[in-house]
Amino acid sequence: MAHQSIKLKRCLAKYELYQEYISYVEDILNHPEVQRMADFAHHGTTSTLEHVMHVSYYTFFLCKKYGLDARAGARAGLLHDFFLYDWHEKEDPKIVHTLYHPKIALKNAEKYFELSDVEREMILLHMYPVVEGFKQPKYKETQVIQMVDKICAVSEVLKVVPKLVERRLQKIALGEAVSLGLVPVEVHQSRFF
Numbered sequence: 001m002a003h004q005s006i007k008l009k010r011c012l013a014k015y016e017l018y019q020e021y022i023s024y025v026e027d028i029l030n031h032p033e034v035q036r037m038a039d040f041a042h043h044g045t046t047s048t049l050e051h052v053m054h055v056s057y058y059t060f061f062l063c064k065k066y067g068l069d070a071r072a073g074a075r076a077g078l079l080h081d082f083f084l085y086d087w088h089e090k091e092d093p094k095i096v097h098t099l100y101h102p103k104i105a106l107k108n109a110e111k112y113f114e115l116s117d118v119e120r121e122m123i124l125l126h127m128y129p130v131v132e133g134f135k136q137p138k139y140k141e142t143q144v145i146q147m148v149d150k151i152c153a154v155s156e157v158l159k160v161v162p163k164l165v166e167r168r169l170q171k172i173a174l175g176e177a178v179s180l181g182l183v184p185v186e187v188h189q190s191r192f193f
């Protein structure tokens with residue numbers, strides 16, 4: 001009985017976590033321009049949309065755990081690589097994309113969404129130390145996204161962690177969101193889900 005009640009409490013906690021996460025990102029996830037990120041490969045076979053969803057959820061989760069701005073974590077995570085091209089096909093040297101895509105992502109994000117100062121910095125400096133002038137982040141949330149982005153990128157290339165990410169996202173956040181119609185069908189039908 002006690003075991004069942006602990007299980008129930010855990011389920012409710014996860015459900016509340018998922019509800020909170022979705023409440024922060026619903027408008028972004030359902031935006032057609034954001035969905036276009038599914039068309040571009042990012043790391044290995046992971047699309048840009050899949051990558052930003054990984055970064056978004058884990059940044060949200062860690063910000064929440066450490067009493068930081070979880071809303072900013074969720075939203076900036078989805079928007080930090082909001083560039084709509086396949087960077088592998090660019091003729092510029094790779095360093096040009098590495099240096100400038102945060103600016104492009106921020107410009108796109110500001111075009112469609114209202115951003116807070118924290119979200120702005122998280123997007124602009126997520127590639128630190130590969131940022132113009134080695135500009136130091138002011139907010140702890142930015143340090144979180146910098147770390148999560150790198151871990152997700154390496155994991156996606158090596159195909160190590162996505163299974164863990166998939167399990168958590170499916171069970172806690174987006175799996176249920178799909179059944180409620182909060183996540184676009186196109187996203188649901190992607191290989192990741």
Ligand SMILES: [Fe+2]
Nearest residue numbers: 080081101127
């Ligand atoms: Fe990036």
Ligand SMILES: [Fe+2]
Nearest residue numbers: 055080081149
């Ligand atoms: Fe990224």
